[in-house]
Amino acid sequence: MAHDKARFAYDGLDRTIHEKARLGILTSLMAHPRGLAFNDLAGLCSLTNGNLSRHLLVLGEAGLVSVDKSYKNNRPHTQVLLTEAGRQRFLDYLSVLEQVLKDAEHAAGTADSAARLKPV
């Protein structure tokens, strides 16, 4: 059987973005162009403060998010934003993800048809 070499390698699935928790963080930030307070982001993604900090460090080092510390009503406030580069890389990632879904759903459909063709 001949196969397209590396047909299902999905090199574009950037591991920095693909990690489950980080995928949630980036989607949250994409939905909030003015950024999110650290605590709101933790709640939306169901992450502990420690876990969120750890993932923001990874995303920050990759230049995907910025973390701005300031004061709001005399209390420390941390605001997290998607950078423009982060937005672009996330959109690129999403187009690969869309291809994965298309491939898998096409495959599932094909497998269904094959099953239906089998004699009972």
Added chain:
Amino acid sequence: MAHDKARFAYDGLDRTIHEKARLGILTSLMAHPRGLAFNDLAGLCSLTNGNLSRHLLVLGEAGLVSVDKSYKNNRPHTQVLLTEAGRQRFLDYLSVLEQVLKDAEHAAGTADSAARLKPV
């Protein structure tokens, strides 16, 4: 701002399946209901034999794939198949992935509109 708690937690993104290489392996197998020879699968996913073996061990232990060793033309032959449980769990995973994509694309669209509304 009020937020839906855990709106972007995506608990259904099963880590056993979500890992990039394993996502490729499962999509390949979904596309080949009669299974794939180990070497063909390695080629399709652009994985070394060692890496493929390692991932198949994880997927096999989770009951998602079966690895059948036999002889073909007097030479050892390894055939990899998606199990029925694996197929079902992969389909469940895909429906969560579809939700992630929908959320992110909706968010991207919203952000675009917000940007357009900003005074230049």
